[in-house]
Amino acid sequence: MSNKWTKLTTVMLLAAVISACGSGNGNGNSAGTGNTGGNSGGAPAGATDTIEAWGETIKSQYGGDTLNLAFASHPSTESFQKLTADFEKLTGIKVKWEVMEETYLKNKQLLDYTGKTGSYDVLMVDGFWMSEYGAKKVVEPLDEYIGNESLTPAWFDYEDIIPAYRNGISKYEEKTYGIPTAGETRFIAYRKDLFDKYGKQAPTTMDEFLELAQFFNGKEDGLYGVSMRAQRGVHAASGLMTIMYNFGGGFINQQTGEVTMNDPKTVEALQFYVDLLKNAPKDVVSYTHEEALSAFMTGKSAMWLDATALAKRILDPASSQVYDKVAFAPTPEGPDGKASALAGWNMSISSLSKNKEAAWAFIVYMNSKVNAKAYVEGGGVPVRTSIYEDQELVAADPSYPVQLAALNDANVLVEKGISWIPPHEKMGQILDRVGYYVSAAMFGEVTAEEAARKAQEELEDIAG
């Protein structure tokens, strides 16, 4: 008897799972189409030509609503939070922030979507996640919102956002799923005082980069050559990506979809990365952004290669011991020429949001050209051409010109038809697996060739 019961419950429960998932899908879709239908039909009435008039219009429609946000802990988020009070006053929309570290964030967003809870309206989405989110329909396609003038007033100025970001981190299969809010490319920060002392020049090629790292490693007491992040998983994979394209390597061939982990060029890049980090602090295999940056800021490493978005911290006397001794240089040229990272964060609307237009109003306000300067001054990471050309801001931050140069390098890839973040819906899994094998190679468990070969097998399994 008890056996029979167990069987029955099993069947019922499994049926429940299946139906829950099935119906969830239906909901997601119908909500999506229902809303876009609503856009074209019932576009908000009222003036939107100035931000004040727009505010009035939005207030009359969504005043008193509450928006729930799931954002990453990031300088940009902090800056947006400073702008929140003005937004709330202008539109009468209340904003509830939920801010957390990025791996938790992705988890939370996906769990929320899977559970069909729909707790969030606006999501902050890493460019790395965009393909996956697009494929899973976690986020709402935004083209109709951007195209609709009453929803997106001219003062927002979408075209002003640097094209590389618009095309590189917020699209999946030709559709736009996010508005870039924080762009990053990567560059080298180096200790000018040490370079002067030993008569060295900033590296322009990968070979020089490696030589310099070897040169400075142990040159002074407690000094290492370089610090980068290399914790297994996303960090190690992302670290490899920083230099991989300069060697002509890649995870997958973006034209044919073939996995190219054991392509000699990718292996060469991997080998370089492993060799380079032999000149890093000994526990570099556990480094994330934080540790890599701290090592540099406390004067423990002569060079550092990571996100431009972090430059502000290096230059901040309150957090950095080397703020007045640094200079910046773009990612060095490799055997395959120049290339530089192109990553960043987006704001997207959750496909389960019950208040998509209010969510869009929030995105429009926060990312508009009108507020761009206030956003950057609050510590936000810029994505707009107009900001990079703003004399006042350029004068205040010596890293801007190098950032622009790095962005030009990033554009080299775009011209080659390569997206720095490979547009693959299983990107999360690919990064995790590659990151595992990179870490294993660095750790000396396997050789670079062996790691590449195994990664190749696993990636074929995932992508195939």
Next chain:
Amino acid sequence: MIRSYFKKRPHLVYIMPAIVILGALTIIPTIFLYGLSLTNYELGYPTFDFVWLENYMRLFTGKDAEFWYSVSISLGFMLVTTAIELLLGFWLAVLLDREFKLKFLVFACMIVPVAMTPSITGQIWKLMMNAEYGVLNYFLQFFGGKVIWLSGENAFWSTVLVDVWQNTPFVALIIYAGMRSLPSDPYEAAAIDGAGKLQVFRNITMPLLWPMILLAVIFRAIDSLKTFDIPYSLTQGGPGSTTEFLSLHVYRLGFAGTGWIGRSAAVSVVLLVLTTVISMVLIRLYRKGVENKG
């Protein structure tokens, strides 16, 4: 009819509410888990297929290279921490088993690790263990030493250290409590017989304390087998996979960016089976110990 049923079994009124709730809370999720482990469900996708044993095949045929490693370090971690904590705990309990004025203060100190939130504490340890600016190496430098606490070779042992720090006091307190509640008659009898110290310890104290020790072992062994919070905060399973214990492997597969819920559920099932088998064996030992004595 129902009335008379309960009248005949008066204990049911007392134990049923708890049993029913516990049953519902464990059996249903477990069945659910088994179901999920037979699918290729991925987080965020609307549909999935039953792949039956494929997820298990992947684990047992070595396609998941990290799985066996996870199993072995999880078991290793369990053995090592339980052994160290038991020995240290016993030693501490013996140290404490005497009268002195500031004893309450020692207890107060020992409660600190027990009460500290593991997720946050793990982070603080991570800061303390940083090779370049951590306080542990700051102390070591006075003795001319420097340890790369979280490097590949040391991360496992650093995790052991934190676990030992957090849980040894608990073991010590259990054993201490046991020592304090030992009956005095056997000792008086032994004194009359003129038994030596070692003999008393081996023939009286150990058998009497045995159940308490086993109980401590049960708690520690199982808790360390399913350890998550500390390695998660401290090492995230790295470097490489040196501290990727089974719970972390479950987490990495099912969440954390990859979203293979089906595969992760299969690993969970293995973890569940392991804990169940080990706790059954230990509990059986414990029962034997208790019954022999009673």
Next chain:
Amino acid sequence: MNPLGNKKVGATTAILLLLVCVFCVFPFLWMLIISLKTGTQTYDPAIWFFTPTMDNFRAVFEDRHAMDYLKNSAIVVLLTTLISIFLGGLAAYGFARFEFKKKENRAFWVLSLRMLPPMASVIPIFVMASMLGLLDTHLVLVICYMLFNIPFTIWMMRSFFEEIPVALEEAAFVDGASRFQVFVKIILPLATPGLIATAIFCIINSWNEFVFALFLTSADASTLPTTVTLFLSVSGVAWGEMSAIGIVTILPVLLFAMVVQKYMIRGLTFGGVK
């Protein structure tokens, strides 16, 4: 009552105990120090004397809404402890006072539930909670925490009940009291030390629980241990604030545990030694 013989505390023992104490308390102390340091001071462990700053604590309460988390934690922990002790206490009494078939088997089944890895049950519980619309509520955590608190309560309370002489109850039965009345009016008050001991362990375990809280709650019901996720960021770990909230998290439970340490240690015998 000192079967291992009366030993004195010699100098060696005293030093050893002192070392143990320092080792136990040091991380807490370090957390306290970090919470009072500024950002750059954090990275220099050689700084022992500095003007403490309260900025971290202010930031934690003003910007990070520590009060909300504190409130959530308090609600969840109080509810789950009360319910667990009530249900578990009833069951413990059942196990202590009645003889029935397969009693020990059931008791050990209960104990084995305490061993379930949360990582294994959190996936199905998440799916079920989302179907019932219980995600991100206090209720779902209260229920999940019962999963480890009830078995614990049953095991701890059983030994306390067994030590209460049956004669006391029988006297009350003669006066015409029902068994339930006896349980509430006579047994429970007598078992107060046990209740306190059990409560403190239930509180510690639920207060510090991380896995369920992380996966099952977000905006409205997050508890203190999950706040650790707030301070990790690409722009650096906010060590000062993290330590500040760590202190806020640990202090209430720690103080309570120290106040009731006598009961706590007594409770740890679990009736294993009778």
